[in-house]
Structures are given as C-alpha cells and as structure tokens.
Amino acid sequence: MAAIATVRTAPLGTVETLRRIDGLLDRLDTGDVRGGAAAALSLGEVDRLIARLQSVRLSLVAEADRSEIASGSGLTGTSAWLALSTRRDGGQAARDVRLAAALDSDLPATRAALAAGDVSTEHAHVIARATAQLPDGLSLHERAAIEGDLVRRARLVDPATLRKEGRRILSATERSRAEVDAHEDHVLRAEEEAALAKSRLTWHHNGDGTTTGHFTLPSLAAAILAKTVQQIASPRRFAQRAATVAKAAGAGTRAEVEVATWDAFRTADGDWAHRYGKAFVELLEHLPTDSLSGKVAATVVVTIDHDRLEAAVGAAHLDTGQDLSAGEVRRLACNAGILPAVLGGRSVRLDLGRQERFFTEAQRTALATRYDSCAAHGCDRPYAWSELHHEDPWSRGGRTDLAMAVPLCGHHHRRAHDGRYSHHVVTDVQGRKTVTFALRR
Structure with missing residues (x-):
C-alpha cells in the first residue's frame, strides 16, 4: 500500500503576501468579464477582497498603535502618524485608529467577519459605535450576544439600516421594552446634541459677485432645507408656470402645451445643482423677518x-x-x-429726544445710508452687524436722536462701556462719526 505524502506549505509573511497580491493585480485582465451577471459576481468578489484587505490594514494600524510608533517620529499620536504615512485626512485617520483599537480589544466577532470579507468597514464602524453606546451594567455574555446580533444583521443590511437597528440592539438581550426604548431615546438625544455641536456655516466672498459657502447641519435641519429647496425647484412647480407661458405663446391643444412645457423645463436653468442654487436664492430672498427681535x-x-x-x-x-x-x-x-x-423720498420722524430709551428701526435704517461699517476707527465689520450706541449716555440725560446714534459692532460697543477704556467721537460734515479708543492710564 503506497504511502500518501502530505505537503504542508509554510504561511507567508504579511509583506510577502501583499507583494504577491500586488503582482497578481498586475496580471489581472478585466476584459474577460462579459455580461451583467458575470460583472455582478466579480464586483461582489472585489468588495469581499477589499474588506479582507481592510481587515489586514486595521490590524497593522492596531499594531502601530500598540507599538507607539508615532513617538519615535515626534508626532502627536498614531492618528497623526497614519495621516502622514498614508496621505489621508486627519479626521479619517483618527476614525481608523479608533476602529482598529476597538476591533483589536473589544469586538472579536466583528474582526473575524471583516477578515472573512463578510462585512465592510462601514458596517464595522457602525457596530463599534453601537457597542460603545451601550449602557453600563451589561454582562460580558450580553455584550457578546449584542455584537453577534449586529454582525448577523450586517451581513444582510446596509450600514444606514444597521445604524437604526443598532439603537434598539438591547432587544438582543433579555431586557424589557421600556429599557430598550430608554436606550434608544438616550442614543438619539446624544446624536442630536453632538450634531448640533458640530453645526457650522462659513462663506467666502469670491470678488466676482458670488459667494461660496459650506455648512454642516443636523440631519433634520438639512432635510428641512433640502425639501424646501426641492419643492421650489420641482418640475411640477416649473411646469405650472411654463404651461401658462406656453398657452400665452399660442400653444393650442393640451398635447402641444405639455410638449412646450417640458421642452422649456429640460432646457432651462442647466443642471439640477444650478436649479437648486436658484431655488436657494429664492428661499433666502423671501425669508420672513417680522417675527425676529430687531x-x-x-x-x-x-x-x-x-x-x-x-x-x-x-x-x-x-x-x-x-x-x-x-x-x-x-x-x-x-x-x-x-x-x-x-x-429724496418721504421722511420719517427720526428724533425722539427723551421719549424713547432705545433707537428705532427707522433710525437704524436711516443710518444705513451714512455708514458702511462700524464707526470705530479701523474696524471693517459691516454696518449690518452694528448696535446703536448713544454718543451722550442715556443715563446722563442723553437724547435718542439720530444725530446722537453711533453704530458700533458688538466688540467695540462693549469696549465703549468698559471702564478700562476711554473713547473719543468725531463727527464729519456729512454727519458720520468716527470713534477712537484708548486704554486709560
């Protein structure tokens, strides 16, 4: 009886394996994929391999973090080292380091699923966040059950759906519905508070009549804005206006009106981004201000x-x-x-003497014809930001007359009432005032 020899191959090292994968990719010919079914199968396999490589990458990040590799280069931490080494955004590098640490220490089931290519890194981020938000007092068995349930769902649903389900993940344990509801409420409140804290709005004047801006908003506020802009730019709304124009232009039958209407819609205003931009302009121009203070x-x-x-x-x-x-x-x-x-139009009474303590909106409007900016010397904050200050203090008998109003930005208005500073007001022949400040000695 012949003996059967068993050949065991030694496992390759990480570097050698990655080099062989790189070499195989050089030999890859995507031209041999024909037909939608074959392309879909190949695409799924690519995604699985990417997930497996991401698992290797995160394992290396975790090792770099344990080894404190950043300390040898003088960088502030592993996130800074990773961003520099991989030319990635600093925020994304920080997220990767946190995920690598979580997979390495707290999420064995997620780590195994990612290594097998069963879940994506986006799913892993969701699982890590959901488990980090779990309440104190859970046993190790309960935490393992929760992670296992999340991994099973991650194989079936997209990250957004998994994120929603993760808020009620306590249901994977023997917890009451009231506890599950309370946890979901806690998670949602924390997300809402964090989203509000991240809210930002910036803009830059381009010098050509346009302004470019960037905003970060809570999802609810962004949804309200998006729905409003989309409604203003909607084809239905445009079609109603265009149909009226088409009829006025002589389109006779209903079919002719519809053809003229949709031809106009397809050729008007360029792409959707431009339509949304014009809708945003329309929204801003019609914002009500009557309910605002001031x-x-x-x-x-x-x-x-x-x-x-x-x-x-x-x-x-x-x-x-x-x-x-x-x-x-x-x-x-x-x-x-x-x-x-x-x-040159009809005037409004603007001098109020001692009858009123505060300047009126009519006075503020009148001063907008004189001032472009804060009246403080050298300040370029626009007049629209200013507050009206009494040149002669009201508390000392000053009058609320237009000639006594001094527009100051918030910073300089506070300085005008700061006893550590003195200020001097000069009025030119056109009635504009300039205020200079000096630190008292």
Missing part, C-alpha cells in the same frame, strides 16, 4: 438715489457692504427682508 438687524437695507431707482440705471449700496444694480433693486423692492432706503 427686524432691521436681519433686514438688508438698500440705499439708492430716487432718480436712479426710477431710471433703473446705476448702483445701489447694501448695508452689508456690497453693491447692486438699480434694476436688481427694483426687483427686490417688494420682497421680504429687503428694505429700500430711497434718498
């Missing part, structure tokens, strides 16, 4: 000569520092949030 503080004041307004030729000036054409001012004159200050 309506004029949230109102754009447009200053223009009466003759220019009638002729629709020339420039108008905004209290935010920009200029507009006279024709654009005429378009905006009826919109909420736009207040025209027409020089």
Whole structure:
C-alpha cells in the first residue's frame, strides 16, 4: 500500500503576501468579464477582497498603535502618524485608529467577519459605535450576544439600516421594552446634541459677485432645507408656470402645451445643482423677518438715489457692504427682508429726544445710508452687524436722536462701556462719526 505524502506549505509573511497580491493585480485582465451577471459576481468578489484587505490594514494600524510608533517620529499620536504615512485626512485617520483599537480589544466577532470579507468597514464602524453606546451594567455574555446580533444583521443590511437597528440592539438581550426604548431615546438625544455641536456655516466672498459657502447641519435641519429647496425647484412647480407661458405663446391643444412645457423645463436653468442654487436664492430672498427681535438687524437695507431707482440705471449700496444694480433693486423692492432706503423720498420722524430709551428701526435704517461699517476707527465689520450706541449716555440725560446714534459692532460697543477704556467721537460734515479708543492710564 503506497504511502500518501502530505505537503504542508509554510504561511507567508504579511509583506510577502501583499507583494504577491500586488503582482497578481498586475496580471489581472478585466476584459474577460462579459455580461451583467458575470460583472455582478466579480464586483461582489472585489468588495469581499477589499474588506479582507481592510481587515489586514486595521490590524497593522492596531499594531502601530500598540507599538507607539508615532513617538519615535515626534508626532502627536498614531492618528497623526497614519495621516502622514498614508496621505489621508486627519479626521479619517483618527476614525481608523479608533476602529482598529476597538476591533483589536473589544469586538472579536466583528474582526473575524471583516477578515472573512463578510462585512465592510462601514458596517464595522457602525457596530463599534453601537457597542460603545451601550449602557453600563451589561454582562460580558450580553455584550457578546449584542455584537453577534449586529454582525448577523450586517451581513444582510446596509450600514444606514444597521445604524437604526443598532439603537434598539438591547432587544438582543433579555431586557424589557421600556429599557430598550430608554436606550434608544438616550442614543438619539446624544446624536442630536453632538450634531448640533458640530453645526457650522462659513462663506467666502469670491470678488466676482458670488459667494461660496459650506455648512454642516443636523440631519433634520438639512432635510428641512433640502425639501424646501426641492419643492421650489420641482418640475411640477416649473411646469405650472411654463404651461401658462406656453398657452400665452399660442400653444393650442393640451398635447402641444405639455410638449412646450417640458421642452422649456429640460432646457432651462442647466443642471439640477444650478436649479437648486436658484431655488436657494429664492428661499433666502423671501425669508420672513417680522417675527425676529430687531427686524432691521436681519433686514438688508438698500440705499439708492430716487432718480436712479426710477431710471433703473446705476448702483445701489447694501448695508452689508456690497453693491447692486438699480434694476436688481427694483426687483427686490417688494420682497421680504429687503428694505429700500430711497434718498429724496418721504421722511420719517427720526428724533425722539427723551421719549424713547432705545433707537428705532427707522433710525437704524436711516443710518444705513451714512455708514458702511462700524464707526470705530479701523474696524471693517459691516454696518449690518452694528448696535446703536448713544454718543451722550442715556443715563446722563442723553437724547435718542439720530444725530446722537453711533453704530458700533458688538466688540467695540462693549469696549465703549468698559471702564478700562476711554473713547473719543468725531463727527464729519456729512454727519458720520468716527470713534477712537484708548486704554486709560
């Protein structure tokens, strides 16, 4: 009887294995994939292999973190080292380090599933976050059951669905519905508070009549904004307007009107991003300000000569520092949030003496025709940001007259009332004031 020899191959090292994979990719020919079914099968296999390689990568990150490799290079930590080594965003590098540490120490089932290519790194991030949010007092057995349930669901659903289900993951243990509901509520409240803390809005004037901005909002606020903009830009709304135009242009039958309407819609306003941009402009131009405290503080004041307004030729000036054409001012004159200050028009009583403690919105509007910015010397904060300060303090008998109003930004208004500083006001021949400050000795 012949003996059967068993050949055992020694496992390859990590570096050698990765080099062989790299070499095999050089020999890969995707041209041999024909047909949708074959492409789908190959795509699934690619995703599985990517997940397995991501598992290797995270294991290496965890080893680098344990070895404190960053300390030898003078960097602040593993996240900084990873960002520099892989040319990745610092925030993403920090997320990778946290996930690598969690997989290495607390999530054996998730680590095994990722290594097998059964789940993606996005799923692993969701599982790590869901288990980190679990309440104190759970046993090791309960935590293992919860992780196992999350891994099983990760094989079947996308990360967004898994994230929702993870909020009620206590149901995988023998906990009451009230406890599950309480945990879900706690997780949602924590997410909402964190989202609000991350809210940001920035903008940059490009110098060509446009402004570029970036915002980060809680998902609810973003959903409200998106639904509003989409409604304004919707084809149905556009079609109603275009149908009216088509009828007026002589389109006779209903079919002719529909064809003319949708032809106009397809050719108007370019792509969807542009349509949404125009819808956003329309939304901002019609924001109501009557319910705000200090309506004029949230109102754009447009200053223009009466003759220019009638002729629709020339420039108008905004209290935010920009200029507009006279024709654009005429378009905006009826919109909420736009207040025209027409020089040479009917006057409003603006001197109130001792009758009123605070300056009125009419006075604030009138001053927008004189000032572009805060009255403090060298300050370029726009007039729209300013607060009206009494040149002669009200507490000492000062009057709430237009001639006594000094627009100061919040910083300089506080300084005007700071006893450590003295200030001096100079009024020019056109009635504009300039305030200089000096530290008292």
